[in-house]
Amino acid sequence: MEDNLLLQAIERYLEGAMLPAEKAYFEELRKNTPEIDQMVVEHSMFIHQMDNYSSRISIKNNLLDIHAKLLAQGDLNEGGELSAKGKVVRMWNKYRKVTAIAAVVGGAIALVISGLFTYYSPVNNSRLQELKGEIENVKNTQRSQNNQLKDVESKLPKDARFNGSGSGFLIDAKGYIVTNEHVLNGSSLVNVYNNKGEEFTADIIYRDKERDIAILKINDEDYKSLKSLPYSITKNKEIDLGEEVFTLGYPRNDITYNKGDLSAKTGYKGDSSTFQIQMSANPGNSGGPVFNKNGEVIGVLSTREKQAEGVTFAIGTKSIYNVIDDLKKSDTASALQKIKLSSSSSIKGLDRKDQIKKIEDCIFLVQAYNKK
Amino acid sequence: MKAEFNEQALLKGLANNDSKAIETIYKENFTMVQAFILNNNGSYDDARDIFQEAMIALYEKAKSESFVLTSKINTYVYSICRRLWLKRLQQLGRYSNQVDGFEETVQVEEDLEVHEKRNAEFAIMDRALNSLGEPCKSLLEGYYVKKLDMQTLAKDFGYTNADNAKNQKYKCLIRLKKLFFAQYNIGE
Numbered sequence: 107m108e109d110n111l112l113l114q115a116i117e118r119y120l121e122g123a124m125l126p127a128e129k130a131y132f133e134e135l136r137k138n139t140p141e142i143d144q145m146v147v148e149h150s151m152f153i154h155q156m157d158n159y160s161s162r163i164s165i166k167n168n169l170l171d172i173h174a175k176l177l178a179q180g181d182l183n184e185g186g187e188l189s190a191k192g193k194v195v196r197m198w199n200k201y202r203k204v205t206a207i208a209a210v211v212g213g214a215i216a217l218v219i220s221g222l223f224t225y226y227s228p229v230n231n232s233r234l235q236e237l238k239g240e241i242e243n244v245k246n247t248q249r250s251q252n253n254q255l256k257d258v259e260s261k262l263p264k265d266a267r268f269n270g271s272g273s274g275f276l277i278d279a280k281g282y283i284v285t286n287e288h289v290l291n292g293s294s295l296v297n298v299y300n301n302k303g304e305e306f307t308a309d310i311i312y313r314d315k316e317r318d319i320a321i322l323k324i325n326d327e328d329y330k331s332l333k334s335l336p337y338s339i340t341k342n343k344e345i346d347l348g349e350e351v352f353t354l355g356y357p358r359n360d361i362t363y364n365k366g367d368l369s370a371k372t373g374y375k376g377d378s379s380t381f382q383i384q385m386s387a388n389p390g391n392s393g394g395p396v397f398n399k400n401g402e403v404i405g406v407l408s409t410r411e412k413q414a415e416g417v418t419f420a421i422g423t424k425s426i427y428n429v430i431d432d433l434k435k436s437d438t439a440s441a442l443q444k445i446k447l448s449s450s451s452s453i454k455g456l457d458r459k460d461q462i463k464k465i466e467d468c469i470f471l472v473q474a475y476n477k478k
Numbered sequence: 479m480k481a482e483f484n485e486q487a488l489l490k491g492l493a494n495n496d497s498k499a500i501e502t503i504y505k506e507n508f509t510m511v512q513a514f515i516l517n518n519n520g521s522y523d524d525a526r527d528i529f530q531e532a533m534i535a536l537y538e539k540a541k542s543e544s545f546v547l548t549s550k551i552n553t554y555v556y557s558i559c560r561r562l563w564l565k566r567l568q569q570l571g572r573y574s575n576q577v578d579g580f581e582e583t584v585q586v587e588e589d590l591e592v593h594e595k596r597n598a599e600f601a602i603m604d605r606a607l608n609s610l611g612e613p614c615k616s617l618l619e620g621y622y623v624k625k626l627d628m629q630t631l632a633k634d635f636g637y638t639n640a641d642n643a644k645n646q647k648y649k650c651l652i653r654l655k656k657l658f659f660a661q662y663n664i665g666e
Binding site for chain 2: 155157183
């Protein structure tokens with residue numbers, strides 16, 4: 107019983123419920139009786155634990171409630187049935203007045219879809235990561251699209267939805283661009299942006315899933331063909347270990363430079379059509395060119411190894427030539443016969459900054475969309 | 479989608495267990511974490527558990543006096559989830575390789591250590607309360623967790639007056655403290 111009263115006193119003391127005289131008396135008692143002092147400290151600690159316990163229970167319950175609520179509203183998705191249609195309608199209503207509705211809806215669906223894609227996609231080698239900008243970039247892209255939509259009307263149809271982005275580069279001054287097939291990821295529409303942010307519509311001319319190469323052609327009256335490309339696409343060039351290489355691409359919305367060293371002549375699991383680079387590439391670098399120090403393109407950046415930091419793979423330029431050959435064989439009548447890969451480099455011997463200045467106009471941000 | 483949210487305000491809201499703030503953080507981050515976990519051998523339930531645990535860690539961090547968040551909320555939440563999930567996979571022995579996602583990460587090791595200590599303390603308190611038996615357990619939960627006053631509790635439990643209930647509460651509290659500290663000190 108005495109314990110009981112003492113505990114009661116301690117609790118009142120800690121809660122600040124004692125009257126001044128009582129408090130002074132208790133503090134005196136505490137000072138002179140180490141046991142009581144110890145009990146106060148211990149109880150204070152216990153009450154603190156109890157508070158933590160109780161606040162954690164409330165946040166836990168609150169989180170579970172919110173999860174259930176958002177799930178019911180369709181803000182979250184847990185497999186079940188994917189109510190993409192309901193979602194569009196709901197968001198349409200919500201953002202009816204926003205002119206950028208296409209971008210908003212596209213972004214939201216892309217989040218869901220890319221989640222599903224990454225989940226269901228059977229072809230993805232789980233140890234390799236394609237360097238396509240997906241989820242991370244969706245928000246940025248969406249923001250930039252919103253901005254663009256405010257300034258100028260986008261060239262995309264209103265009902266296009268964002269599917270992924272990567273990098274690409276000119277192989278022929280007439281507007282032919284190489285990128286990775288996985289950047290397109292089954293998309294039917296592409297837009298490309300140059301380093302000044304100018305948007306051009308492009309056609310998908312050819313896809314080669316096996317080689318992971320796709321050819322696009324800028325099809326836009328605003329595009330002014332260059333006279334010639336500053337760099338060449340090497341055909342049978344011997345590559346050397348330790349060779350310094352660099353890339354330009356769009357892991358963000360701004361063009362970004364990255365350099366590394368050629369670290370193996372074969373790619374993932376000894377694949378001889380690819381090679382390995384020690385370089386910290388990021389999602390969004392996929393499809394970007396790999397240059398040697400002379401400013402000649404020796405490959406297309408494509409994947410990185412997940413387990414190891416900085417291990418990046420590139421597809422050798424020979425594959426581009428093979429793809430172009432296939433392309434010409436498949437369609438003998440058209441203008442495609444005139445595609446000619448750039449074979450001379452005018453930037454050899456320049457220092458890196460000047461090389462980049464010449465090159466950067468030829469590197470594009472590739473954004474892939476699907477029609478809804 | 480809306481104007482820029484003030485991250486500090488969101489964190490403050492979270493620290494106060496404010497549903498609006500939690501909902502906002504939830505909506506902005508859950509899908510990305512879910513995609514990451516599904517993509518790395520996890521289920522929908524795993525995604526929910528891991529995300530909520532990260533939210534609890536952020537909540538407890540936001541509540542502490544020395545609180546500073548040096549990164550954006552989404553980077554922090556993602557980093558915590560990533561670490562938690564790696565750990566879970568290791569425990570389950572399901573996966574030994576490094577997993578990878580699309581996001582940048584920040585160092586969260588120290589925060590997770592604090593969080594794990596809290597987890598352990600929570601478990602000890604929970605076990606202690608559950609081994610008390612009734613009516614002690616409900617009485618103490620009523621007072622300390624649901625924050626009901628003695629008057630209400632006395633009525634709910636059928637004590638003739640608040641003083642009796644209070645006496646009973648202190649008896650229970652002494653037992654609970656014994657159980658708690660017995661475990662807590664072993665843990666130390």
